[in-house]
Amino acid sequence: MKTQAGIGRRAGALITAAAAVGAVVALPVPAVALPGSTVAVALPEQAVAAEGSALPPYTFDGAAQRVQGAASSSDAVQLKTGQTYRDTLKKDGKVYYRVDLDKQNAYVSVVAVPKTGGKVEYGDGFKVSMQDSSGTECGYQQANFSSAEYTRPLAAYARRIVDAESSTCQRAGAYYVLVEREAKATSAADDWELEIRYTSEPVLKKAGPTELPEVWASGTPAPPGGGPQRRQGGSGVHDATSLTQGEWRSDIRPGQTLFYRVPLDWGQQLFATAELGSSAAGDEYIGHALVLSLENPALGHVDENTVSYDGKPATLALDPLRPVAHENRSSYDEATSGMRFAGWYYLSATLNPAMAKEYGDRTVPLTLRVSVRGSTKPGPGYDGDPGRFTVTADDKEAAENGASGAQAAERSDSMTVVAAAGIGSGTVLLLGLGAWTLVARRRAA
Template sequence: MSTQAGATAGAGTGRRRRTAARTRKAAALLTAAAAVGTLTALPAWAAEGPPLPAYAFDPAGQRIEGAASSADADVLEPGRTYRDTLKKDGKVYYRLNLDTTKNSYVSAVAVPKPGGKAAYGDGFRIEIQDGSGVQCGYQEVNFATGEHVRPLAGYARRIVDPDESACQDAGTYYVLVERESDATSTPDDWELELQHVTEPLLRENGPDKLPESWPSGTPGPPAGEPQVRQGGDGFHTAVSLREGEWRADIRPGQTLFWRVPVDWGQQIFATAELGSSTAGDDSVSNALALGLDNPARGYVDLQTVSYSGDPATAALAPQRPVAHENRGSSETATSGMRFAGWYYLTATLSPEIAEEYGNEALPLILRVNVRGEKKDAPAYASDPGIFQVTGDDREAAASGAGADEADGGGALMVGLAAGGLGLGTVLLVGLGAWTLLARRAAR
């Protein structure tokens, strides 16, 4: 209550509310302590600085081991997330059991150890094959930002299309993930996060002709002052954004993740401005990278900018409005804007910044515009799942909820799974904390 009279009149209620608030705080602390185990400890980028936050893997991810031969491959189930390790020049297979009622997308996020050296073309290729080795769909992604590593995401797809002859039968398919590394690159293993998602078919064939013209002009900056919205440490914890101007801090070598709901007929525009620094004035090429990935974690765009101590801005290329007919394009960015849902923004600051400007965080201004009127979704035969924008999604974007919070992820259960604590142990600790708080409040 904001008035003294209200506070006095509601003293008993206020005491109970304060007790409840302390209880919630204690529960949050317990959850945070338990959840620490979900993040793999990583070394520091510089000796004088603390370690960077580790990539936040989905705690529900199941450990799996990619096979050297397709004959020995384990199955990736739809709607599931998996973890694996990819060695230098590694080539691994997974199995899919697919029908003819859904399109399938399998993504891989490769997470190298920080501080590693990479050549320009280092990266990986992911593809889906049928039982005869015919390629259904693939994507190749690489660092392309100098000699430093960062998380890389790409996807492969198998599309059910009556106008196509290959990859149309129900049955066994295979996912191949193949890493490419230069002889001079750091040979460390990469951790993999794999995800298999499906998209229902349309009840009837929709439009497939790509419009010749589309609004490619860049809008002006969003109105209002920047609000703090620090990014997450992975796709699973990507922080939700709506249109606006957002402020974050980013350290050399760090990658931050956000997500923006983009509906049918809408376009996303984004820029990332790195604030000035008086600590140096030498130029660092590819200092800041701004990336865009689609709801299935498929690569769409990546832009970089150099930095010499003055403000520097990386801007995504203008993208077509989200439309089903975009999938007919052979151009990667256009094809990537094929469905509605959460689009992911990533910002990576080169570790070379630390050599010239120190290991302290630099200010980052992220400007996001979502343009265009929402259009009707195509006539899906069933619930499109993640390939839509719901009212809850818009609320999450307005509130800044993390992906794990907005999607109902249980941080407490995350901590249990990764931290090695049994459910009974945590419940007992939690009950003890709540009892202690209640006794203190009573006194």
């Protein structure tokens, strides 16, 4: 006959085993400082390349799938929504990809990454377009090098928009994404690396406004106060450093591109300026010394500006942009049309490689001043999950803490694993206790 003490020891063993299971499956979570927390854990900053060393390469999404664009639409590989892909594009190349669409808006973005230091000419770039099965063009965008003729990542997107008043590109079925590279004969023949993303956007439950307000706040607000805070930019879209309103200090090398992202909700406006700090190394004039570019949450190009440099502080500002609104897509102006949905907006800053010859291959102080104006408004009423076209509490937290996109994704994945592990270990514990209780009752009977 088993004693109650013996039964108790068995129950203790079951509980210990269940706890051990939980300990095994509970994976470590990257530390992130939470608002209001008594313990602030600093997130690792992006590495700053030392003087004379190779520039950090563009950071591609590690989960991107390698594909090969087809020469014919009939052989095009199919892209899946939410997935990132990688490919290469030859000089004067033309490649096709396929997406299967139903009743949803679709965006396929391409970030083209030329080889650092390669030669490009005015007008070099690429075009990405979406076509239906009859070859009708649904929506396209071009990204080209203009006066700032030096290599840097370029972004553009193709799109298909569901529109009850349109008769083109509205049928469900196969659509084709065409990426075409344009290059002068004297430009470098290097292949360009491509980072490709396919994102879908729900349609609205009911039609909203389509006309733009004639009056909107276009005046530039006063720069944010508080002084600069250290926040080094990332090396790609995937690890772009999160920013919120404030003054942010980085270091940038000649030829380097730094990436940042800012969450913008419906009704909010973004104002951004970039300042190159003064130099004691000389006063030579460098035209288009810095390029500041803005892309929207679907990585469509919105706006850019450049500034020259002569050793003194130099500042550029993006043009005032309309508040984020669904009806902005009705505009033919690219900067207005680009402000069409809520989510992460991406800033990238590139320093002219010619700076190295005149001022030395060393870092130059770069200060970004970001202002977000306007109260958050309700969304347009999507008929489904908005996906990346929204701003969540986690996004706001990442912006406050400076977490990169990659770090935020890792934290989200780790929290999901921990939650699943907690459910799993809890289930084991309950099953163990239930089994022990059943055995104890039978023996007592």
